[in-house]
Amino acid sequence: MSVRGLSELCWSVGVFSQKPNVGVVFKLNSWIFLEGHCKHVVPNIGLLRESGVPQPCISFLLTRGTRVLMVNPEKCGQLVSEVKEMGFNLEKSTSVNALCALCGKNKLVLNRSREVLKTWGWSEDDFPSAFRKYPHCMVVSEKKLMQIMDLLVNKMGWSSGMIAKYPVALGVSLERRLIPRCSVVKVLLFKGFINENLNLGSLLKPTEKQFLEIFVNRYLGQVPELLSVYQGKVDIQDV
Structure with missing residues (x-):
């Protein structure tokens, strides 16, 4: 597919509201529109738009969260449903961050992060609350989690529950x-x-x-x- 064809495709599905965004996507991730991937990307963009995800958020996925757009449409639909069930507003940017956190290998990291934070005293209620506030907090490496919790809990004296209230500290x-x-x-x-x-x-x-x-x-x-x-x-x- 030519650059012109890619541009027309993006505009046809209503992804971009500003022309500069087209160039950014082509520069960073034009490969996602190759024939082997396009069969997932375009339907997923349509699904996200139908679900109420705004154009700026979809543009973000095209440049920074391509993993979400690369899954098969059925899986993408499941991710969207999961995010909605967790209480995210799909019109807000945090919902896109949640989609990225729940996709692919990130899901494995997320599950491992839960186990690490349990050892520091996080309750079952702390996880969904922290994730809704700052989804990225659950896809941080185990090493970094341990270092941050050691600093804030052991050296600074803040409770584990306090950190759950301000999960941006983990990111x-x-x-x-x-x-x-x-x-x-x-x-x-x-x-x-x-x-x-x-x-x-x-x-x-x-x-x-x-x-x-x-x-x-x-x-x-x-x-x-x-x-x-x-x-x-x-x-x-x-x-």
């Missing part, structure tokens, strides 16, 4: 986000500048600029090394 970068922020909070807690009842959301929600303003800059007068702690240049023990 962010350990090195670039969690460790720097936890190190700063640990210092401030030790010195008594912030309340020990600080919840995990207060650590995760701020942008980097906001975090620096709230937890670093305002305390530099009392703790000059705090920025260096955040940057990983100074150990907590040396402050």
Whole structure:
């Protein structure tokens, strides 16, 4: 199939609302429209549209979640039904993330993640609640899950249930986000500048600029090394 033919095909099923999206798909994943795959992709796009999945979400699948579109249409229908039964609104982007998490090898990772988190005290109610909030939290490697839970539970003192309420903690970068922020909070807690009842959301929600303003800059007068702690240049023990 030619590039022009692929473009006409995409427009015919109403996938794109903006022309630039066509070029992105062709650049990244034009192979999914080869004859051997097209028999699944096009019917699945139609199924998703009939189910109420909006165009931007389908475009996302074409560029970042092709595994969902590659399954046979019957399996795709089952995935859509499963996501709906779990309480997802198919008009929201989180439903697309849920489809990706439940598809193929990700489903195996998801099941393994459940077993790991059980060992940290997650209840059966915690899993669906966390998954609905942030589906990606359940398709994280076992190694990363263990590292994050060890940091937040053993080193920071947050309960396992608290982490289930803020599952985005399981998906962010350990090195670039969690460790720097936890190190700063640990210092401030030790010195008594912030309340020990600080919840995990207060650590995760701020942008980097906001975090620096709230937890670093305002305390530099009392703790000059705090920025260096955040940057990983100074150990907590040396402050």
